[in-house]
Amino acid sequence: MYSLAEPMPQPVPRLISSEDLQRLFLLKGAAADYACQAFYDKFGERYAQFGERGRQLCLEDLHHHLDFLLPTLATGLAAPFSAYLCWVREMLGARHIPSEHIDICLRWMVEYLANSLGEEGPLLTDWLDAALRESNEPGRPVVAPSRHAPFDIQTRFEDALLTGDRRGALQMVADLESQGHGLVEIEVRLVENCLRSIGQRWQRNEVSVAQEHLATATASTVMAERFAHHPLPASLGHKAVLASVQGNQHSVGLRMVSDALELAGWDVQCLGANTPTRDLVRQIQQWQPDLVALSVAFPSQLADARHAIQQIRQACPLNSPRIIVGGMVLNQHPGLADFLGADAFAHDALAVTVPPLPLLGELPAR
Numbered sequence: 001m002y003s004l005a006e007p008m009p010q011p012v013p014r015l016i017s018s019e020d021l022q023r024l025f026l027l028k029g030a031a032a033d034y035a036c037q038a039f040y041d042k043f044g045e046r047y048a049q050f051g052e053r054g055r056q057l058c059l060e061d062l063h064h065h066l067d068f069l070l071p072t073l074a075t076g077l078a079a080p081f082s083a084y085l086c087w088v089r090e091m092l093g094a095r096h097i098p099s100e101h102i103d104i105c106l107r108w109m110v111e112y113l114a115n116s117l118g119e120e121g122p123l124l125t126d127w128l129d130a131a132l133r134e135s136n137e138p139g140r141p142v143v144a145p146s147r148h149a150p151f152d153i154q155t156r157f158e159d160a161l162l163t164g165d166r167r168g169a170l171q172m173v174a175d176l177e178s179q180g181h182g183l184v185e186i187e188v189r190l191v192e193n194c195l196r197s198i199g200q201r202w203q204r205n206e207v208s209v210a211q212e213h214l215a216t217a218t219a220s221t222v223m224a225e226r227f228a229h230h231p232l233p234a235s236l237g238h239k240a241v242l243a244s245v246q247g248n249q250h251s252v253g254l255r256m257v258s259d260a261l262e263l264a265g266w267d268v269q270c271l272g273a274n275t276p277t278r279d280l281v282r283q284i285q286q287w288q289p290d291l292v293a294l295s296v297a298f299p300s301q302l303a304d305a306r307h308a309i310q311q312i313r314q315a316c317p318l319n320s321p322r323i324i325v326g327g328m329v330l331n332q333h334p335g336l337a338d339f340l341g342a343d344a345f346a347h348d349a350l351a352v353t354v355p356p357l358p359l360l361g362e363l364p365a366r
């Protein structure tokens, strides 16, 4: 295992057995119901104005917490969950939900789950305590910071994305290209940084879901339109299949990786967001790529990502492709690439094309 950018950290220990974890997954709904009921018994009056819809949203939030908590347990790390907690506190805090209410519900759900583990139960409550403690340490970033300096037109470009000003955004990218900046560099330093900032503004309730959707759609079109201006180099004869794993709806970062590989001469099939594992594996069996690049955004997608990698290796025992992973959760915790069973990890689309490319160097000539 190696990283394209730096050495991989040591593998992480497992916290609880996979049998116990499966049991917890089965209890997810019951744990959320239990905490929702307990919460409404205690604080129901305070949320009465939101009626049945409020209760439904509370239950959905509790499910969402467990979607992050349970797959993170399998990694043995508290850090990915504490990062999630920092985010959820800020996001719900901006919508007037106090963080004590989040913590109380988490404790109730974890106590409920811990009861089913018998002697191993305290491991789970200790783990939650560690995650809660870590999440209260000041200055913890919710999303790993970008490794690349933004351009000074960032604010203007962000405004163009948020207002759907495609013409203006295209012009700004074209200007940067004529100053000698490469398209992938612009995607990472400009588009990625703007989308990160827009995400933070949504989290703080300063930007609506509609504005965020418009910005993403505008960014995607601008990237596609500028990409079309670049003649593709001669093929290296190496094939890559790219996909966001099942459950991951984020695809712009994957597209940047796709652009980087294609502009470097790879033959690329980019399957986009939320690719069902079964179909991903079939596509790989049929097209037989040298490289599979998987995007994983959240801890809640770790179990599916690991399963996908196992399935790919099983389906191609004789000619297994190299598997590289990336995405938000891995940028925050690169050691998880090992947990997933990947061959490599890269932080961003620029790192994928930085020479020497170890993955490329190891590939047999076709």
Ligand code: B12
Binding pocket: 083, 084, 087, 091, 142, 143, 188, 191, 192, 195, 196, 197, 198, 199, 200, 201, 202, 203, 212, 216, 247, 248, 249, 250, 251, 252, 253, 254, 256, 257, 273, 293, 294, 295, 296, 297, 298, 324, 325, 326, 327, 328, 331, 345, 346, 347, 348, 349, 350, 352
């Ligand atoms: C646009 C967006 C969406 C869109 C995505 C549309 C699309 N077609 O992609 C939609 C609306 C679908 C969406 C949904 C959600 N989102 Co969203 N989203 C974003 C936003 C604003 C931008 C994402 C993006 O494109 N970033 C820019 C790209 C370029 O960055 P990137 O993905 O990290 O990719 C780079 C690297 O990670 C790396 N990389 C990525 N993949 C790969 C793969 C390989 C192999 C390699 C080598 C590298 C690599 O290279 C890329 C380029 O350099 C982010 C904010 C942010 N911080 O990014 C929030 C954000 C990620 N979303 C967030 C949330 C909460 C959600 C939802 C849960 C919201 C909801 N309640 O429904 C859902 C979950 C959906 C799901 N199950 O996946 C939060 C996550 C918070 C957290 N820490 O848990 C964020 C951080 C916003 C925020 N600050 O609150 N989202």
